[in-house]
Amino acid sequence: MAQAKAAVIRSDLDIVIARTLARDTARSLGFGPIDQARIATAVSELARNIFLYAGSGSVTVREIERGLRRGIEIVCEDQGPGIPDIELSLQDGYSTSRGMGMGLPGARRLMDEFDIQTQAGVGTTITCRKWRS
């Protein structure tokens, strides 16, 4: 399998770089245009959250296999303040920054699997996957 590729998130320009990396990887793995858009959009949301709430972090994209299935895994990591209430943050419209509050719930809907690990003062790691149909 191809090696993982990572994008460092430090500015709003890096958000574009990260989602382009995710889209290119998805395309090379055989995802169709609609799934490519779903994956790129989810990464755009998660990378922006890193930039907004943690200041910096990284987005790592890799190919995965489970049995006969192949897919893409995206890990978004930061050492920021953490998410105090995961359940609340996953509600449509909930935002602590007067944002739209659609980033986390939207990214979850766009991907097949979505996991949040977070700890106050330590950081947040969001791992999401999409399987090729």
Added chain:
Amino acid sequence: MNSSGLRIPILKVEEVLIASIQVALHDASAVQFKDDLLQKIHDTKARGVIIDLTAIDVVDSFIGRMIADIAAMAGLMGSRVVLTGLQPAVAITLVELGLELPNVMTALNLEKGLAVMKNQVISPDEEEEQGDGTG
């Protein structure tokens, strides 16, 4: 990178402003675009604005919100917004993301967008020609 130099040109054709976004927008350039466009609507008193997204392959909640804001603010200044060229994958993703764009009209391409402007914005009094209403 050209983080601050990037500006999206806004053209005026009769009473309509046309902006075609040809590059991936990062957040700062999106904000710049919104400010430029609203200023131009104010300065020109344009009655319609066409934003062409043919070249855009990702509309996330930040850009979605920018479009909704532009539409709302343009509306307050008496101007209507038509989005053109939304790729099918982008439209599907927008809905799944949970974003709706109320007050925003859409058209398949720039040409159809101009037709919508002509019929519904510039000379809406000719509406009886349209038969079944929303068409």
